[in-house]
Amino acid sequence: MTVATNVAGSGSPLPPESAPTPSELIARAEAIAPLLVPRQAETEQRTYYAEDTHREFAAAGFYRILVPKRYGGYELGVDTFLRVATILARGCPSTGWMYCLGATHALPAASLFGEQAQAELFAGGDFICPATIVPNGSAERAEDGGWRVDGTWNYCSGSPYATHFMGHVPMPGAEGEPPAPMLFVAPRSQFRRLDDWGGQLGLKGSGSHSIVIEGGHVPDHLTLPGTHMSEVVVEGGTPGYRLHGNPEYGGGSLSFMVLEVASLAVGMAQGALDAYGELMQSRTTLFPPVVTRAEDPDYQFWYGEAAGMIATAEAAVLHAVKQWQDLCAQGPGAFTREEDLRIATICREVIRLCWHAVEGQLFPTAGSSSVRQGERIERVWRDLSTLHSHAGIGVFLSAVTTRELARARFGVK
Template sequence: MTAAVDTSADDYPVPPEPGLTEHEVLDRAERIAETLIDRQQETEERGYYALDTHEVLLNAGFYRLMVPRRYGGYEFGIDTHMQVVARLARGCASTAWMYTFGASHAHLAATLLGEQAQNEVFAGGDFICPGVVAPAGFAEPAEDGGWIVDGEFRYASGSPYATHFVGQTFIAGAEGEPPEQMMFIVPRDQWRRLDDWGSQLGLKGSGSYSVKIEKAHIPAHYALPGTHMGLASVVGGTPGLRLHGTTLYGGSVLAPLNFQVGALAVGMATAALDVYGELARERTIPYPPFGRRAEDPDYQLRYGEAVGRVATARAAMTDMLRQWQETAELGDVSREVELRMSIISREIVRLAWSAVSDILFPTAGTSAVRAGERLERIWRDISTLHTHAGVNVYLATIAPRELAQLALGIAH
């Protein structure tokens, strides 16, 4: 178990760069993204981003962005993290995916866990904690009041350099009753990563391996019986709000989990625009008058329409993040508000996908979509994003139905 750090109000650990600003963080993300473009093939072949890339992200402070100041973190907002994700995805979607689904759960942990657990899991400052929303395995009571967890958890993006893992499991219910769900967090030395990622269509380098937990002891303060990480209510306040005194850890946890797919889609679609613009300036059309694509009215129309769709998606992302901050400051975020914000992310994905799949990919030319070409990889990655259960199951069907029921006052 990780030792606790001194977190008295007068003696918080100092982050590596006390004067780091959000503006500099975003500038760093753009610079890092440029270095990722030419490394996408090796990242896919490896299955996750390289150790030196991990060290760059580490030194840039990216694993501390949403770690509370109490533990030497920067405590930047949800908006800063999502803007970083969009910028990284412009360079390499796999890297951005692996990064965000490892680093973003600092917000979840800082919002929902109690003080003792936070003192321990954040003791190292840098926090990389892949999470799996789908419940797996079972937990049995331990003699000391904790739990013994056993199970295999698929698609733990971010696991190669992780410090922890957060998951959902089942607790046996009373006789005749269905099992109850339990959220738990576990340090890295209590699980192993399986070698089962890399054969998918896209996002091959996202490090989305399975995590195997075998009879691990989970202390009682690392477990939240009756809590689902994506459905936890923040009405009435949260442990994080009381502990840290900031609404960053008092707002919705459901919506930020869903915001990530929108940020990733915006970054991928922006990268596709980059490629299409380069092709328009460099290549000619195969029919009379044989001019450059950039001078052809049809290519201008396609490019302009795609730019508009991506710009609309980006604007929706910006306002979605603004809404989250606004609702967090008001407090007592209702389920209806959480769902409405979450579904915006689904619409962002739709706009970004339509720009790539309907306009840019089919009109870029066959040579631009050969295996290994940048646009071909972007198309594979954003296609694979659509297979994520959070996108095409939860946000596409479950969330809209529940939102309608709440808005219409229908019991469910």
Template sequence: MTTTENAVRAAAAPSESEVTPALLIERAEAMVPGLVARQHETERRTYYAEDTHQAFRDAGFYRVTVPKRYGGYEFSFDTFLQIAMILTRACASTGWMYCLGAAHSLFAGSMFGEKAQAEIFGAGDFIAPLVNAPYGTARRAEDGGWILDGVWRYCSGAPYATHLIGNTVIVGDDDAGNAGRADDADDAAPPRRLLFIAPRDQWEMLDDWGGQLGLKGSGSHSIRISGGRIPEHFGIEVNFEEISVTDGTPGRELHEHPQYGGAPASSMALEGAHIAVGMCQGALDAYTELMFSRTTILPPFAPRAQDPDYQLWYGKASGMIDAAETLVLAASRRWHELSEQPVGAFTAEEDLRVAITCREATELAWRAVDEILQPTAGSPAVREGTRLERVWRDLSTGRTHASSAVLLTTVANRGYAQLKLHRR
């Protein structure tokens, strides 16, 4: 039996009716040593192990934000985010894969109708990568459902996923018939889009992950659908980036917790920010070990923990990472407060405000690692396979995610300014 299995079983004594957010967080913390020890193994496999997945299931990690009416805990999203941050601090690949697979029970429980939710949450645990870029195509089936074809990339969480939440272009009707024709480019209407959820039996995972610089174990494989069929109620005709909750959501009407009426764009920014801060906390943990195990390069060759320069660097980086954590926790609190207000309060402006706060937290934490911890750790500390080297690779790769690198630094800034200034 592995360290991870022992830890969760020791912590899982209470019956499920007695499970609390604090207990789930305790279970996550108990898994940290085992996850740290298995980072190299996770990278080689390209996703976390089957016994780790089972430990997460036993701990209830895949039911945190699954609605109560379908057997979930319906705990607040910030409980989920704290668990994700703890796991990411231990192993960035594991935390990334867990968070970006399990987080979207909140999205599904918010945006899809009652009939769809009853079916997709029927098995209890819920893991679904969410790809907001429009890949592939969808066309109407004779029974009114949808037929899907295409390859969806960067599906973090795919190895153990129960579903895929994807976006695609609708083809085969008059509205979308001219899409892509160069001669009609100026006159053609934009192609209609479909937000869909596809069960596991309708797709296959491709063996195409692991060759990247970092996050090699994040299970971010591609998913291929060839003639996959889903019922009509598993699709919503909407452009993902234009989703608004100002008029309410199906989940707000269905469930007790108001978080199912929260804005999805900022909830996803919160996911990324908690992951980034967790990674940087892991980097600081590795640097802390070096403070006691390594000496200065000049006489009297004292432990780094006793050296004024290393103390200064350590204190500066610690403060930056702590400040970043404070920011993401405050952003999460703001997201929940907005969700609890009457329908209409969570405006597009507020959505972007939370999202750009998350971006600033991520930038602050990254600077602590990139400008202080990584360069002052020394070359031996960033040799291939060391913990700090791995975290730096993972952080560098995480920063190339389109949401962090492009959308939150361009579209979000402009959009927030336009909405804010328009009110004056």
């Protein structure tokens, strides 16, 4: 296995102005997304989006949407961030995935860590921090009170341009006690990226490489012993909520993580529908009467079925985002574990709708020439298939979350 150096330079370009509006950021994403479509093949071959695309995202301010204002960020809210991610995924699923899962962890960093840690983490303005939730590696106390960390963490989406890495490591337990997870953030100087991504079925360009830390040093203030990001209880408030006064830095971590994936699934499915719509106008039927597909009742039905499913999925995820924000606005205590899980189940259904639209309507009727390797609909089918293979989606969201919601509702432990 070869080792790849990180691609980003020592700093990222500053955004063109200090405070763009949500509509301006969304307009920038809508202008960029069509340019990503013809670059999908090269993105897959490279295994991550190009450096000029990275610079364009930085200049547009995309990496600062969730960063707190006091550290030079925009603090514009999860609705703006997820909307940008959806639009980018519509143009290129791999690019949207890599961007989203790299930039999204500004929210947990600004929510869960204290002021000293945040001042250090956000000092560069742009924040790109892939994360994994499976504890791995080892951690030992260093002489200065920090931690010596070693290990390899797989599926670190966003790693090529990462400024930081957020992971979990088993923390030594007290005598007779099993290890507990410790959440930590390591600066880029402490890790390297492996060249081990791209051989998967889909999302080949999502930059989901492994990250290795060998003898790394993580200061104590960049660790949260006994904390797992997907199981954080926020009912008592969070350091970020108290520090910034922004209720969105006190929201449920689990539901936000799956809102990301649901938003990306909607963007991917919209991209497949775009491609199918082009075929409706450019291709004819195979059997008499030979007319354009747009004039054929069967193709009209298949397009309409898929369009309705995708529109429903989009409406559901947008309203789920609003529910997430409304719960945050109610203050500590409102965002219970049950509410966290309930929103997660909405995301489960959003992903199912997107998959059924692509797999059940668009892919089988587009025609064999339109689902050859590298064609847009074929790529979305592969990417959504790979999305389902993610343990957090295929196992946790589909099975574990369903049972946990019922247990939370009825107080069963």
